[in-house]
Amino acid sequence: MSLEPLNRYALGQKLTQLASADPLTxxxxxxxxxxxxxxxxxxxxxPGAGKSSLLAQLVGLRxxxxxxxxxxxxxxxxxxxxxxxxxxxIRMDDLEENDNxxxxxxxxxxxxxxxxxxxxxMMNTMDEHHFDEVFVETVGVGQVGxxxxxxxxxxxxxxxxESGDMVQAMKSGISEMADIIVVNKADLPGARKMLNDIxxxxxxxxxxxxxxxxxxxxMLVSNxxxxxxxxxxxxxxxxxxxxxxxxxGRARKVARARYRLQQVVDQQxxxxxxxxxxxxxxxxxxxxxxxxxxxxxxxxxxxxGDTS
Amino acid sequence: MNxxxxxxxxxxxxxxxxxxxxxxxxxxxxxxxxxxxxAGAEVIYTGLRRSPEQIARVAVDEGVNAIGLSILSGSHKxxxxxVMERLRAAGLGGVAVFVGGTIPLEDxxxxxxxxxxxxxxxxxxxxxxxxxxxxxxx
Ligand SMILES: Nc1nc2c(ncn2[C@@H]2O[C@H](COP(=O)(O)OP(=O)(O)OP(=O)(O)O)[C@@H](O)[C@H]2O)c(=O)[nH]1
Ligand SMILES: [Mg+2]
Numbered sequence: 001m002s003l004e005p006l007n008r009y010a011l012g013q014k015l016t017q018l019a020s021a022d023p024l025t026x027x028x029x030x031x032x033x034x035x036x037x038x039x040x041x042x043x044x045x046x047p048g049a050g051k052s053s054l055l056a057q058l059v060g061l062r063x064x065x066x067x068x069x070x071x072x073x074x075x076x077x078x079x080x081x082x083x084x085x086x087x088x089x090i091r092m093d094d095l096e097e098n099d100n101x102x103x104x105x106x107x108x109x110x111x112x113x114x115x116x117x118x119x120x121x122m123m124n125t126m127d128e129h130h131f132d133e134v135f136v137e138t139v140g141v142g143q144v145g146x147x148x149x150x151x152x153x154x155x156x157x158x159x160x161x162e163s164g165d166m167v168q169a170m171k172s173g174i175s176e177m178a179d180i181i182v183v184n185k186a187d188l189p190g191a192r193k194m195l196n197d198i199x200x201x202x203x204x205x206x207x208x209x210x211x212x213x214x215x216x217x218x219m220l221v222s223n224x225x226x227x228x229x230x231x232x233x234x235x236x237x238x239x240x241x242x243x244x245x246x247x248x249g250r251a252r253k254v255a256r257a258r259y260r261l262q263q264v265v266d267q268q269x270x271x272x273x274x275x276x277x278x279x280x281x282x283x284x285x286x287x288x289x290x291x292x293x294x295x296x297x298x299x300x301x302x303x304x305g306d307t308s
Numbered sequence: 309m310n311x312x313x314x315x316x317x318x319x320x321x322x323x324x325x326x327x328x329x330x331x332x333x334x335x336x337x338x339x340x341x342x343x344x345x346x347a348g349a350e351v352i353y354t355g356l357r358r359s360p361e362q363i364a365r366v367a368v369d370e371g372v373n374a375i376g377l378s379i380l381s382g383s384h385k386x387x388x389x390x391v392m393e394r395l396r397a398a399g400l401g402g403v404a405v406f407v408g409g410t411i412p413l414e415d416x417x418x419x420x421x422x423x424x425x426x427x428x429x430x431x432x433x434x435x436x437x438x439x440x441x442x443x444x445x446x
């Protein structure tokens with residue numbers, strides 16, 4: 001439990017600033033790598049699968065411990081004009097009065113992986129505000145994105161009966177990418193069949209034969225019954241305990257920092273490559289590469305004003 | 309003001325559209341939300357029947373740049389100053405607040421007096437609403 005009260009104003013302003021910031025202006029150093037941070041859980045799954053409703057129940061339940069809990073709920077930004085309707089929090093009314101719960105809506109902006117621009121820095125900011133747990137609701141995409149996998153500890157995939165996304169699930173190797181699979185809306189027909197189908201698919205996945213690895217639980221959930229959510233909550237605890245035994249907090253943070261570096265460099269390179277003229281491609285490929293890398297270096301020098 | 313200018317100004321801005329009080333329907337608020345979204349804004353929509361306290365908390369948590377209150381119930385003279393006071397107390401006194409809905413002409417000066425930036429009536433073209441907000445945030 002945290003001692004100093006949550007500064008909701010400072011956090012709200014900081015996240016707004018981060019949403020529009022250029023990552024190259026970030027001056028945060030590696031000091032945070034040694035600090036312990038919030039436990040991180042992502043809920044992902046197709047549009048309308050019930051992620052927000054489930055998160056409201058789950059966070060309501062987990063808030064009974066008095067922990068400080070944060071929700072970062074991402075909805076899609078229009079690729080055409082950048083606008084977004086951020087509506088996830090409508091499902092979370094019941095949590096709004098609780099002083100230990102903070103809900104933040106985010107547009108995905110230019111992120112194409114179901115997450116939001118600068119989510120890495122936003123999550124670190126949540127750590128600075130001493131959250132015990134942070135929950136991320138991803139944009140409704142059919143597959144578990146690599147970004148969510150890297151940035152959080154526990155990925156919960158939400159599927160619904162008869163959604164026809166089983167083939168999608170097979171393609172993406174769901175049980176490799178998700179730590180917990182929930183078949184939501186279990187009050188609807190077809191839920192148990194869906195559960196059985198997923199269990200069959202999961203049983204042919206190689207990770208199940210390996211004794212040291214986490215066996216992805218597949219379970220039913222419904223907002224019509226609180227018992228299901230209690231079981232999901234226990235599964236999340238079990239997974240958190242499992243990873244704590246696998247990897248130190250520092251190792252996880254370094255892996256995330258490595259992922260973030262890759263992402264920012266990729267973005268810069270994409271920007272430079274998109275600015276090339278047609279003539280640029282008359283040069284041999286190795287020349288193209290060295291020219292772009294030289295521009296990346298110059299670009300960085302200009303950005304930071306470093307003239308050394 | 310052309311659409312392009314509104315779009316540039318609103319891109320990346322965060323606007324709360326809230327319905328304080330006991331109104332039973334919110335189609336007007338939803339249409340405004342959509343128009344702002346199409347002009348590039350990130351619109352946080354609170355849903356129906358929120359208290360001034362809840363609206364202020366959402367505004368703080370969401371770090372918004374502007375707030376639109378939609379009120380049809382006739383309680384604007386109580387609800388609006390209440391929201392304004394809570395926003396000031398929460399450190400958001402500088403955030404522009406707009407009010408829309410069924411607001412009689414004679415009540416408008418009072419709302420402006422308590423700090424409302426602009427008031428929109430149901431017969432106002434959407435483009436005018438969007439450009440008024442865009443002008444304020446420019
Ligand atoms: N029958 C049934 N309906 C549910 C359940 N959970 C959620 N719903 C409904 O499913 C719809 C979508 O719920 P949300 O929680 O908004 O789903 P979401 O996955 O967050 O949606 P997006 O954020 O838009 O991708 C709503 O109409 C909910 O009322 C459930 O357990 N059973
Ligand atoms: Mg949602």
